[in-house]
Amino acid sequence: MTDAHAELAELATALRPALLRLTRVIRAQRADMSITLTKLSALATLYQRGPMSAGELAAQERVQPPSMTKVIAGLEASGYVYRETDPADRRQSILAVTQAGADLLEEERRSRDAWLTGHLGVLTPAERNAIAAAIPALAKLADS
Amino acid sequence: MTDAHAELAELATALRPALLRLTRVIRAQRADMSITLTKLSALATLYQRGPMSAGELAAQERVQPPSMTKVIAGLEASGYVYRETDPADRRQSILAVTQAGADLLEEERRSRDAWLTGHLGVLTPAERNAIAAAIPALAKLADS
DNA sequence: TATTGTTATACTCTATAACTATA
DNA sequence: TATAGTTATAGAGTATAACAATA
Numbered sequence: 001m002t003d004a005h006a007e008l009a010e011l012a013t014a015l016r017p018a019l020l021r022l023t024r025v026i027r028a029q030r031a032d033m034s035i036t037l038t039k040l041s042a043l044a045t046l047y048q049r050g051p052m053s054a055g056e057l058a059a060q061e062r063v064q065p066p067s068m069t070k071v072i073a074g075l076e077a078s079g080y081v082y083r084e085t086d087p088a089d090r091r092q093s094i095l096a097v098t099q100a101g102a103d104l105l106e107e108e109r110r111s112r113d114a115w116l117t118g119h120l121g122v123l124t125p126a127e128r129n130a131i132a133a134a135i136p137a138l139a140k141l142a143d144s
Numbered sequence: 145m146t147d148a149h150a151e152l153a154e155l156a157t158a159l160r161p162a163l164l165r166l167t168r169v170i171r172a173q174r175a176d177m178s179i180t181l182t183k184l185s186a187l188a189t190l191y192q193r194g195p196m197s198a199g200e201l202a203a204q205e206r207v208q209p210p211s212m213t214k215v216i217a218g219l220e221a222s223g224y225v226y227r228e229t230d231p232a233d234r235r236q237s238i239l240a241v242t243q244a245g246a247d248l249l250e251e252e253r254r255s256r257d258a259w260l261t262g263h264l265g266v267l268t269p270a271e272r273n274a275i276a277a278a279i280p281a282l283a284k285l286a287d288s
Numbered sequence: 289t290a291t292t293g294t295t296a297t298a299c300t301c302t303a304t305a306a307c308t309a310t311a
Numbered sequence: 312t313a314t315a316g317t318t319a320t321a322g323a324g325t326a327t328a329a330c331a332a333t334a
Contacts, residue, residue: 210303
């Protein structure tokens with residue numbers, strides 16, 4: 001007789017190290033690049049989803065507000081994002097990506113030596129399809 | 145005409161935030177547990193793969209040796225691993241999981257409220273299958 | 289009072305460089 | 312000399328608690 005919980009625990013046990021190690025590898029590969037993975041991710045989200053407040057961006061990225069404050073400060077200092085006080089609620093600022101930020105994202109996307117893009121090319125089409133098919137479920141897990 | 149590189153870049157762009165956010169959520173959920181995700185992962189690897197040296201464990205976990213030194217020190221202090229000097233090469237120690245370490249892993253696996261296990265249960269069977277199918281490809285990426 | 293964001297502080301994770309012990 | 316591991320040091324990432332400004 002099948003134990004459903006044991007099966008889920010098995011899946012969790014297999015998934016956890018795969019996520020952790022791959023994230024480590026991706027971070028390490030970025031060590032000598034212009035911005036870190038954390039900053040790149042926040043910048044990409046802001047670009048894709050459009051201008052938003054610091055709190056909204058923190059929620060999107062699944063970090064606490066003080067963590068996002070530091071990430072934004074770095075992106076702002078580098079000239080990749082700017083902010084304007086929301087006239088409707090002066091506690092908030094609306095963040096947006098600058099042209100330099102958009103250029104950086106485009107460069108990252110296009111770059112032939114971007115590690116993850118290059119290594120995805122080493123996988124078989126079936127393996128890439130398997131990853132593509134799993135992304136919505138992984139995103140749903142992060143949301144739940 | 146299809147640009148293969150652009151497609152890979154798209155996949156990378158979708159995968160990266162999913163990995164990063166899910167890893168953040170999993171780490172955050174462990175905040176009040178007995179050991180951190182990094183230590184749990186190293187302990188689980190040592191248990192599954194069997195006794196090995198510190199250098200081997202670092203390579204398995206995709207971290208540099210000094211990082212693993214600290215992880216091992218914590219696990220040893222907690223009584224979850226022990227080491228014995230390799231008689232054939234006295235520079236190395238062979239690490240192994242103690243009974244307390246094995247008990248902890250069993251407890252983690254069994255625990256009904258382990259976050260990841262619980263939340264995998266919320267996914268549909270098709271979503272879980274998609275994740276299970278992607279794990280080997282994710283592991284291959286981390287290896288490549 | 290409640291909400292948004294920041295500052296202050298601290299801990300975990302991880303790396304590189306330099307060193308020690310052994311081979 | 313070369314290798315395995317540790318120590319020293321530093322930076323990134325992240326959190327909680329306390330605070331300030333605004334609603």
